[in-house]
Amino acid sequence: MRFRGRALTGQVAVVTGAARGIGELLARQLSARGARVALVGLEPERLREVSAALPGESACWEADVTDDAAMRRVAGEVAAHFGAVDIVVANAGVAAGGLFADVEDRTWRRVIEVNLVGGAVTCRAFLPALLRGGGYFLQIASLAAITPAPMMSAYCASKAGAEAFAHSLRAEVGHRGVRVGVAYLSWTDTDMVRGADEDEVLREMRRTLPWPAGRTYPAGPAVERLVAGIERRSAHVYGQWWLRGMQPVRPYLPALIGVLGQREMRRFAMRPAAAAGRRRGLVGAGGAADEQARGG
Numbered sequence: 001m002r003f004r005g006r007a008l009t010g011q012v013a014v015v016t017g018a019a020r021g022i023g024e025l026l027a028r029q030l031s032a033r034g035a036r037v038a039l040v041g042l043e044p045e046r047l048r049e050v051s052a053a054l055p056g057e058s059a060c061w062e063a064d065v066t067d068d069a070a071m072r073r074v075a076g077e078v079a080a081h082f083g084a085v086d087i088v089v090a091n092a093g094v095a096a097g098g099l100f101a102d103v104e105d106r107t108w109r110r111v112i113e114v115n116l117v118g119g120a121v122t123c124r125a126f127l128p129a130l131l132r133g134g135g136y137f138l139q140i141a142s143l144a145a146i147t148p149a150p151m152m153s154a155y156c157a158s159k160a161g162a163e164a165f166a167h168s169l170r171a172e173v174g175h176r177g178v179r180v181g182v183a184y185l186s187w188t189d190t191d192m193v194r195g196a197d198e199d200e201v202l203r204e205m206r207r208t209l210p211w212p213a214g215r216t217y218p219a220g221p222a223v224e225r226l227v228a229g230i231e232r233r234s235a236h237v238y239g240q241w242w243l244r245g246m247q248p249v250r251p252y253l254p255a256l257i258g259v260l261g262q263r264e265m266r267r268f269a270m271r272p273a274a275a276a277g278r279r280r281g282l283v284g285a286g287g288a289a290d291e292q293a294r295g296g
Contacts (some may be wrong), residue, residue: 009034012082016065017092019043021190024050025223031056038078042293065092065118071125085129090119091140094282097202100153108154115158134177136233139166143186146246147253150261185239187216195284212242
C-alpha cells in the first residue's frame, strides 16, 4: 500500500507500548519510512530486541505510562537524545474481560489507568516538545470507544475516555500548531486479542457479533493505515475500512447493544461451565508483563 503524505524521514516518533503488538509493528513501519523512533514500554529486553531490529536510528526506554515522574524523565531524555520530538503515539494499553462484578478491583482500575490516564500522562510529558515543533499526537482508541459491550466495561470506558480526551486536546492546542488524532481499531491479531480469546465466554460472544465486527483482522494492513494517518496528521484514523461507517450510527448503538447484550448474557448465564472459562486478570502477554512489572 502506498500513501501520499508528509515525509517521515528524519522525524522523531515516540511510540508507547512498543514491545509487542501494534506498538512494535508501528515502530517497525515508522522506522522503515525513515523516522527515528523512541520506544517506550515495560519490557526492557523485548524493547531492546525490537530496537536492534529496526532499520533506522532508534532507542528505547523502560517506563510505566501512568507514572508522571517517569514519563517526564523519558520525555527529557528522548528530546536530549534525538534533539526534537515530532510525533507521539499513545499506544500502550491493557484489557480485562469478564463481568464487572467479577473483575478484581485492581485489575479494573489498571485498565482505566493505562488506557486513559496513561495516554494523558504521555501527552503531558511530551506536549512541550510537540508545541515547540508543531508536532502530532495520536491517541490509539478502539471500536470500544464507539460502541459499548458487555464483559468489557473497563476497556470500553477507558477507550471512550481516551477518545474524548484527544478531542478536547485538539481544540486546545490546534491554534498552536499541534495536530491531534484518534485511531480506531477493531479486533486485530495481537497478543491482547489472542489472550481475550482464551476466555470461553468472551470468545463465543464475539462470534455472535454481526459481520464485519466479529472477525479478527491482520495487524499489518491496520498498521499501514495508522502510518498513513500519521503522515497526513489526520484527526481520525481507521485501522479497518468499515470503522469509518460506524461514526454516523453510533448514537443508536448503546440501545441496540443493550438489548442484544442482555439476550446473550442470559444465554451464557445458563451455562455452568462458562464461569470457569472467564479470566479475572489482564489478558494476553502484554497484560501478564504489566502485572509482573507491578509485582502482581
